[in-house]
Structure formats: structure tokens, C-alpha cells
Amino acid sequence: MPAPILSLQSIHTFIGRFHILEGVSLDAPEGSITALLGRNGAGKTTTLKSILGLTPPSQGKILFNGEEIQGRRPYEIAALGIGYVPEHRAIFRDLSVYENLKIAERKKGDLERKADFIFGLFPDLKRLIHLSGANLSGGQQQMLAVARALVPDNELLLIDEPSEGLAPVIIEQMMEAIKALSAKTTVLLVEQNFLVASTLAEHYVIIEEGRTVKRGLMADLIHDEAAIHRYLGAA
Amino acid sequence: MSSFRTHRAQWIILAALALLFLLAAQGMSTRDWLVTVLRGLSVAAVTFLVASGFSIIFGLMDVLNLAHGALFMLGAYVGWTAYVRPDTVIDLATPVLLFLAGFALSPALTLGLSRIPARLRERRAFAWGLLAAALLVLYLALPHAPMAAWHPGEYTDSPIVWTQTFEAERVAELAQPAVAEVPAWLVWSGILLGGLLLAASLIAFNMQRRPPVAVASAALRRGLFLFLALLTVALLIYGFNTPLTAFMLSLSSNWLFLFAIVMAVITGVGLGGLMESTLIRPLYERALYQIMLTFGLAFIGTEIVRAVWGRSGFTMPKPELFAGRGEGCPATSIGGWLQHHCSTIVIEIAGEKARIRTYNELFLIVMGVLVLVVVWLILQRTRLGMIIRAGVQDSEMVEALGIDVRRVFTLVFALGVGLAALGGVLAAPATGLSDAMGAHVLLTALIALAIGGLTSYPGAAVGSLIVGLMQQFIIKYGQIGIQLPFMDEPFKPTPPLVPASTVLLMVVVLLLMPQGLFGRRE
Numbered sequence: 070m071p072a073p074i075l076s077l078q079s080i081h082t083f084i085g086r087f088h089i090l091e092g093v094s095l096d097a098p099e100g101s102i103t104a105l106l107g108r109n110g111a112g113k114t115t116t117l118k119s120i121l122g123l124t125p126p127s128q129g130k131i132l133f134n135g136e137e138i139q140g141r142r143p144y145e146i147a148a149l150g151i152g153y154v155p156e157h158r159a160i161f162r163d164l165s166v167y168e169n170l171k172i173a174e175r176k177k178g179d180l181e182r183k184a185d186f187i188f189g190l191f192p193d194l195k196r197l198i199h200l201s202g203a204n205l206s207g208g209q210q211q212m213l214a215v216a217r218a219l220v221p222d223n224e225l226l227l228i229d230e231p232s233e234g235l236a237p238v239i240i241e242q243m244m245e246a247i248k249a250l251s252a253k254t255t256v257l258l259v260e261q262n263f264l265v266a267s268t269l270a271e272h273y274v275i276i277e278e279g280r281t282v283k284r285g286l287m288a289d290l291i292h293d294e295a296a297i298h299r300y301l302g303a304a
Numbered sequence: 305m306s307s308f309r310t311h312r313a314q315w316i317i318l319a320a321l322a323l324l325f326l327l328a329a330q331g332m333s334t335r336d337w338l339v340t341v342l343r344g345l346s347v348a349a350v351t352f353l354v355a356s357g358f359s360i361i362f363g364l365m366d367v368l369n370l371a372h373g374a375l376f377m378l379g380a381y382v383g384w385t386a387y388v389r390p391d392t393v394i395d396l397a398t399p400v401l402l403f404l405a406g407f408a409l410s411p412a413l414t415l416g417l418s419r420i421p422a423r424l425r426e427r428r429a430f431a432w433g434l435l436a437a438a439l440l441v442l443y444l445a446l447p448h449a450p451m452a453a454w455h456p457g458e459y460t461d462s463p464i465v466w467t468q469t470f471e472a473e474r475v476a477e478l479a480q481p482a483v484a485e486v487p488a489w490l491v492w493s494g495i496l497l498g499g500l501l502l503a504a505s506l507i508a509f510n511m512q513r514r515p516p517v518a519v520a521s522a523a524l525r526r527g528l529f530l531f532l533a534l535l536t537v538a539l540l541i542y543g544f545n546t547p548l549t550a551f552m553l554s555l556s557s558n559w560l561f562l563f564a565i566v567m568a569v570i571t572g573v574g575l576g577g578l579m580e581s582t583l584i585r586p587l588y589e590r591a592l593y594q595i596m597l598t599f600g601l602a603f604i605g606t607e608i609v610r611a612v613w614g615r616s617g618f619t620m621p622k623p624e625l626f627a628g629r630g631e632g633c634p635a636t637s638i639g640g641w642l643q644h645h646c647s648t649i650v651i652e653i654a655g656e657k658a659r660i661r662t663y664n665e666l667f668l669i670v671m672g673v674l675v676l677v678v679v680w681l682i683l684q685r686t687r688l689g690m691i692i693r694a695g696v697q698d699s700e701m702v703e704a705l706g707i708d709v710r711r712v713f714t715l716v717f718a719l720g721v722g723l724a725a726l727g728g729v730l731a732a733p734a735t736g737l738s739d740a741m742g743a744h745v746l747l748t749a750l751i752a753l754a755i756g757g758l759t760s761y762p763g764a765a766v767g768s769l770i771v772g773l774m775q776q777f778i779i780k781y782g783q784i785g786i787q788l789p790f791m792d793e794p795f796k797p798t799p800p801l802v803p804a805s806t807v808l809l810m811v812v813v814l815l816l817m818p819q820g821l822f823g824r825r826e
Binding site: 121123140147153168171 | 690691693694702703704710
């Protein structure tokens, strides 16, 4: 197993007075997709936000490339090479597709260097380049949100619910894109749709009520119907 | 981008307003109509300078800056000072620059403080002690800085008389800075030390919240360079105080007015940056406290104005370019004004003479349009503008892209306040200075924003336009009367109806479109 590029060691996070994460541990091995699974409200999104420092953890360690990053400001953490594709996409409505990509540059010319790769994954975006974000369909917005995370040289992508609310055809397109980009970038994927998660990911982590309860290779989980039923509710 | 269908309601309301506006013109001669429109545009320009900054700040960081009007007023008073008493500004430059020099050393201070054992450094008393020491040293040193200024308490030395002197003879017999009993080097090192201690205490307060991070050597070198530069400039200005003052007084009032604009904007940007980074930033999670804070700052600003410049209002003479009254004046065309620098242009319309004041009704409108275009270009064409537009929608996502949003916040707050200060200094020659001008302009700007949509830049422009025109038309009808249906006598709106009418319009617009004309539905 390759060394983890990201490692969470017993993270605790409060939002207001609510103790959301009560000990989440996970490793995201370099060069592969790790699926973060769990029921609604288990703390999956909060885990991603804690990694980025958007909801800073109060306890525990987060190691990125062996360096402790907890307690740093979100922009400092992101600038280390972590891309974020939040749930509900959060693309900028008042910006054009081009500006939505351009704003993600960390060095001048990032977008020009990556253009071929990005438009290779999402040819639609090239066609829509001058449209404003508000005029995109849900699937197009999701593509833009993923593309935006690919503009700078990110080593790790945190992708939250990429298939949520999309038509099956678009989901397939999105899965292909994520598969393709994972050849270059490590991915930590939150995904409700177990079929999508199990097709894409090599590793999995299951959290329940803010705690890591099970982790391992996806190939083993697929055959463990008891665990799937117990922790995820459905197969 | 904007199609008729998606903006139908906006267009209908704008069309209705345009119709009302044309109806308002009936019963009014073309001359009166033209002059009233120009006056309305002039009020709109000043309102827009305040409203635009307010709206960008509110949109990006959700801060309702109720001190925005007070900062507009401060811009006007600082502008007056630079214009009428440039000698005071030069006297002030040395202590201010020395004080700032202390802050320039922040990186070195951070490094120094992080070497102090954490047990001592993290005590509350440590930071408070530094703060108390800073205030004590400044309290001892500042009153001894040699400075020539006016005294609002004595009429013969009050801003009113200084304004008259400026208008009458330009070069006044200026008071020499009082000779200090304390040697200058002691005063200057005291102020420098005060600045250093204050910077150190702020850093110490910060370190209690967040453990110190390593200081880059580039930042250290830059800080040291800035420190030396500020120190040198401060001492040079002190050394050449007399010739510099003589030079400033020999300048034409046009150059002095430019100097006033620059000083007002610098003051606005500086105060805005300081206010955001020290007072607003700790309260981002607590909106109510923030409103209370800016509300309180507005009162403090007004009291500062009263203490320094006095309670009674005074005027600011117009620069020469807009003040000519002699031969060739009033001018009959723009060319005539450019030649003779007249204060007014008189043109004939349909047999009537229209008097147009070159400063109020030409210069202010041009400046308003200029700022409108420049800010729009910044918003649409620069990376900063892109970040602002994105941040208005979702600043957390902008930060998650690796952009230091807090720095952008400080910058935008500073620029927004700079715009207000610019509005203040530009308005001062037209409206005069008074301690109520801040509250007045803030109210007008808020009404304009409520009509236009709180966080929309075009909304700020259109709202200001509507409010400015409405005000001036009501004032005009107060003079000539308007024939209303079912009334025998022409109706003459009384002065209190001026603010009431704009508030009424705001109520109507908000009832029909709760988010204003250009606002986005939340």
C-alpha cells in the first residue's frame, strides 16, 4: 500500500456547541480514490471541511505529505495543493465559466497550461466558456466545480457528492472524468450512491456518528453485505 | 446577458419612474427642467460615492458600516485642512509618519516576541501592559509635537475666519509652530517608541489567539526597508518644514485642491484599513455587535470633528478653476469657462437664461461618472474585481481556492472608505462643512441602496440617480408649485417633503420588489 498523502488521526470538530466529529481517522493513499462513506449526518462533509480548516478541528492531527496542517487558515491549507469540490457545487453565479476557472489560478498561466487536460475531460465547458455560471445546468455546474479544482497543481482533491441530483447519463460522464483525473491526483470522495463509490474507489472509510468505524479495501467491502447493510443501510 | 424576460419587473418599474419623471417636467420650463436635472445628477454623484463603497463592503463581508457617513464627513474636514491649512498637514506629517514607522517593524517585532518564553508572552497582562505603555508614551509625547493649527473656540482663529482669509488673500500670515519646551529629538523618539509599543501590543494580543508562525526573511527585510524609508521621510519633512510650508502656500488653489483630494483619500483608505483589521475583524461572527460598533464609531467620528474643527459649520472655497467672477464671466459655453475659469456658465434656452455652476453641476457630475466607470472596470476586468464578485456570493469558497480572503476584505474596506472620503472632499466646496453632513449623506445613500438593491453595483448607481433627481424636483416644485389633479391651487411641497418623498418612494419600491430594483433574491 502506498504511503498516505493525507492522514487524519482522531479528529474532533465542534460546530457551535455540537460535537460533530468525535474521532475520525482515515488515510488517503497516494494515487488512488478513497471513498468516505456513511449515512446522512454521519459527518462526511464536516470531515472534508475540517481538513480544509473551514470548520477547524479542536483535537487530533491532520497530516498532509507528512506535515501537520490543522490550525492553519483555509487558504494556507488549500495553497499546499488541496482542491475542494463542495456539495451543491458552489460555483460563482455572477462569473462566467472562464472566470470561474481563472479565479482558481494560484500561479499566472495555470489555466492555459491545464486547458487541454480540463477541456479533454469536460468538452462541454469549452463550448460554454463565455456563459455566466447562473445559466448552467446542474450537470454543467458540477463539471465546472470539478474543473475549477483541476486548474492549480493540486495533489489531493476533496470531492463532495458529485453525483447528487444528476441524471444517470451525466453521472456516468462524471464517473469517467473522476476516474481519469485520479490517474494524476489523489481523491477523497464523499458519495451517497454506493454503486458510484464502489465502482470508482479502491479504498473506503466508513464513519458513523462522527467516528471512524470501518476502513479497508473496497474490493473486500463489496462482498461484505452485512457491513453494507449495517452501516450504509442499502446495497 | 440581461434579457427582457428575466428582468421584466425591473424594466416596468424603471419605465414607470421614467414616465413619472417626464410627467414631473410638465408645468416647468425647459430651463428649469435642465437645471433641476443637473442639480439632481450632482446630488446623485455624491450619493453614489458613498453608496457604492457601502454596498460593496456590505455585499462582500456583510458589514453594515454605519460609520460610512462619518468617514465621508472626515474626508471633507481633512480635505478642508489640506486645502486651507496645508501648513498644519506638513506639521502633522512628521509625527504621523514616525508613528507608522513603528508599525512597519511588525515582522521584526513578531520575531522578537516569539523569542520571549511562552509563559510570559501568553499572560494577558503582557499584551495589556504593552498597550498601556504605548498609550502612556504617546500621551506624553504627542502634545509636545510642534504644530500650528486653528482653535475652534476663538472666533478670530476659527476655521470660519481661516476660510475667509483663504478666500480673500490666499497667503495668510500663518502662525509659526509653537516652540516646544521639550527638545524635538525627545518628542520624535517618544512618538516612534509609542508606535512600536502599540504594534507590539497588537501582535501580542494576536499571539494569545494563535501561536506565532515563522517570519519570512523577505518580510523582515521589507519591513526594515519601509521603517527606514518612513523614518527618513519624516525627518526630512521636519528638517525642511519652513520651505515646504512656503512652497505649499505658493501653490495655486487648483493644486491645493488636488492635494486635498489626495490627503482625504489617503486618510480614508488608512482609517478604513485600520478599522477593518482592528475593530471589525474580531466581530465577523457577531453581526449585531458589528452594527453597534459601527454605529458607535459614527458618534465618535462626529465628536472628533466637533472637538477638532468646532461645532459650527463653515465653507470650503472652490478652487480657482471653478471660482472666476471677473472679466468674461459668467461664461456662455464650456470653452468660455475653460478660458476664464468662471464659477458659472449662463446659456439661453427658449428665451430663458439658465445658470449652471461649473463646480456643482459640471465637475461633480463628471467625477461621479468617472468613479462609476473606474470602479466598474476594476470589478469587471481585474483579478481583484473577480474575487470581489465571487466573494459577494460565497467568500468561504473563495478562501477554499487558496485566496487570502481576509486580506481582500481589508483592502476592499479600505477602498470603500476611501471612496466615501473622496465623496466628502468633493462635496465640501459645493455643500459646505457641518457636523451633520455625515448622517445626512448616509441616510440618502441608504435610501438609494434600498431602492437600487443593497449589494448591487448598478443598483447603487440607479438608486442614487433616482434619489438625487427626486430630491431636486421636489425642491424645485417647492419654489414654483405643481398643478395636481383635484386641487385648485398649485401644490408647493414644503422642505420636509424632500426627505419624506424619497423615503416614500423607497417604501413603494420595497413593497413591490423586496430586494430592490437590482438586488438578488436571497
